[in-house]
Amino acid sequence: xxxxxxxxxxxxxxxxxxxxxxxxxxxxxxxxxxxxxxxxxxxxxxxxxxxxxxxxxxxxxxxxxxxxxxxxxxxxxxxxxxxxxxxxxxxxxxxxxxxxxxxxxxxxxxxxxxxxxxxxxxxxxxxxxxxxxxxxxxxxxxxxxxxxxxxxxxxxxxxxxxxxxxxxxxxxxxxxxxxxxxxxxxxxxxxxxxxxxxxxxxxxxxxxxxxxxxxxxxxxxxxxxxxxxxxxxxxxxxxxxxxxxxxxxxxxxxxxxxxxxxxxxxxxxxxxxxxxxxxxxxxxxxxxxxxxxxxxxxxxxxxxxxxxxxxxxxxxxxxxxxxxxxxxxxxxxxxxxxxxxxxxxxxxxxxxxxxxxxxxxxxxxxxxxxxxxxxxxxxxxxxxxxxxxxxxxxxxxxxxxxxxxxxxxxxxxxxxxxxxxxxxxxxxxxxxxxxxxxxxxxxxxxxxxxxxxxxxxxxxxxxxxxx
Ligand SMILES: *[C@@H]1O[C@H](CO)[C@@H](O)[C@H](O)[C@H]1NC(C)=O
Ligand SMILES: *[C@@H]1O[C@H](CO)[C@@H](O)[C@H](O)[C@H]1NC(C)=O
Ligand SMILES: *[C@@H]1O[C@H](CO)[C@@H](O)[C@H](O)[C@H]1NC(C)=O
Numbered sequence: 001x002x003x004x005x006x007x008x009x010x011x012x013x014x015x016x017x018x019x020x021x022x023x024x025x026x027x028x029x030x031x032x033x034x035x036x037x038x039x040x041x042x043x044x045x046x047x048x049x050x051x052x053x054x055x056x057x058x059x060x061x062x063x064x065x066x067x068x069x070x071x072x073x074x075x076x077x078x079x080x081x082x083x084x085x086x087x088x089x090x091x092x093x094x095x096x097x098x099x100x101x102x103x104x105x106x107x108x109x110x111x112x113x114x115x116x117x118x119x120x121x122x123x124x125x126x127x128x129x130x131x132x133x134x135x136x137x138x139x140x141x142x143x144x145x146x147x148x149x150x151x152x153x154x155x156x157x158x159x160x161x162x163x164x165x166x167x168x169x170x171x172x173x174x175x176x177x178x179x180x181x182x183x184x185x186x187x188x189x190x191x192x193x194x195x196x197x198x199x200x201x202x203x204x205x206x207x208x209x210x211x212x213x214x215x216x217x218x219x220x221x222x223x224x225x226x227x228x229x230x231x232x233x234x235x236x237x238x239x240x241x242x243x244x245x246x247x248x249x250x251x252x253x254x255x256x257x258x259x260x261x262x263x264x265x266x267x268x269x270x271x272x273x274x275x276x277x278x279x280x281x282x283x284x285x286x287x288x289x290x291x292x293x294x295x296x297x298x299x300x301x302x303x304x305x306x307x308x309x310x311x312x313x314x315x316x317x318x319x320x321x322x323x324x325x326x327x328x329x330x331x332x333x334x335x336x337x338x339x340x341x342x343x344x345x346x347x348x349x350x351x352x353x354x355x356x357x358x359x360x361x362x363x364x365x366x367x368x369x370x371x372x373x374x375x376x377x378x379x380x381x382x383x384x385x386x387x388x389x390x391x392x393x394x395x396x397x398x399x400x401x402x403x404x405x406x407x408x409x410x411x412x413x414x415x416x417x418x419x420x421x422x423x424x425x426x427x428x429x430x431x432x433x434x435x436x437x438x439x440x441x442x443x444x445x446x447x448x449x450x451x452x453x454x455x456x457x458x459x460x461x462x463x464x465x466x467x
Contacts, residue, residue: 360423
């Protein structure tokens with residue numbers, strides 16, 4: 001009996017909790033969007049969305065944050081979110097970048113996820129501001145059919161909403177979707193919606209309440225090679241003796257529609273415009289100028305079919321895997337190169353130095369699912385710190401190579417969903433005592449000395465035996 005009463009009690013308590021939580025789920029008061037323009041660029045395999053929002057504060061309390069809403073699926077595939085505030089018009093327009101970070105709201109409807117844009121100056125009641133936002137999604141085009149033969153084109157699906165997902169009321173909005181060609185199989189109509197060439201235009205839509213949603217599916221041709229590096233490990237080793245040595249391990253895949261049937265090299269080579277249009281046979285990496293000792297090898301051995309072109313601004317490395325990469329196919333390879341130390345290592349104060357190097361993948365137009373950047377500091381370096389303009393996971397390790405006494409500090413940076421936009425400079429600062437410069441030569445000298453002494457002793461013994 002007591003147990004029954006107790007469970008009834010629990011039941012009412014939980015009912016009460018459900019009641020209160022569901023009633024407190026609400027739209028976000030404070031702001032409204034007067035005008036929103038969205039441009040969705042689907043011309044490659046990386047989805048880039050440009051948003052322009054004219055935001056107004058309609059409440060008494062000043063507003064210092066503007067929220068962007070994403071579905072859980074979009075959130076998982078988000079690679080980058082950038083925002084800037086604009087001043088002036090047309091040619092006199094200027095941009096001030098704003099801080100953006102993921103944030104959570106209690107009881108968000110349909111598990112909506114958020115990013116918060118922090119305004120430099122809070123918005124007072126009745127004030128408006130214009131924000132420009134860019135966000136990038138990876139793995140958001142779904143090949144359909146999932147398998148194609150060598151002579152077929154690649155078709156993909158893109159899912160989104162005709163109206164912008166937002167926690168705010170939007171008075172007026174429009175969306176333009178850019179498709180790589182005018183080959184559109186189908187697209188969801190949400191009046192008014194129309195197609196002109198390779199553009200689909202949705203809207204204008206007026207007075208949409210918070211969290212309005214109007215699902216759309218677009219099915220279109222996209223023969224862009226879906227170059228995805230599933231795993232990339234870059235090791236950047238600093239030697240104060242004059243070079244920065246870079247070694248990069250790639251696990252590359254074509255994430256497009258899977259290749260069906262047998263591969264015909266004859267067909268591939270005789271009809272390059274109609275055969276394997278979504279495959280890739282070479283890749284172009286942009287390396288720093290003054291690069292030297294470049295090599296490229298795969299599991300079998302060194303590959304000579306790579307070309308290096310250098311000029312004063314950059315070097316271009318064109319590599320050709322042993323076979324063209326069709327949908328679903330993979331290639332594993334390593335490239336290595338060295339660059340002069342003075343181009344990348346600088347002194348910031350007495351005894352303090354920093355490396356300034358590029359973060360992302362040097363291959364054009366490539367997504368990296370998991371990137372690890374390891375910066376191997378010279379022996380005797382202390383207090384490393386990293387400056388990078390987006391969130392990364394950081395840790396430290398120690399690496400021993402020959403002639404090392406105390407080992408080298410390795411700064412390990414990890415990031416998922418990396419886009420070409422992440423290929424920007426980052427810095428690793430550290431302290432270094434020049435006395436350590438002597439450590440290696442001293443080790444060498446003592447090694448030679450030891451060798452000399454041992455041989456001497458040996459010879460001596462040997463001689464004494466012969467006597
Ligand atoms: C939640 O998702 C469902 C199904 O997609 C949709 O019908 C509903 O309107 C959404 N609710 C909100 C508040 O967005
Ligand atoms: C490949 O080239 C690298 C660097 O030039 C060299 O160290 C390595 O021994 C070569 N490997 C093979 C299998 O030829
Ligand atoms: C890092 O290098 C880039 C050019 O590669 C340069 O524009 C930037 O100012 C450098 N940053 C620092 C902190 O030295």
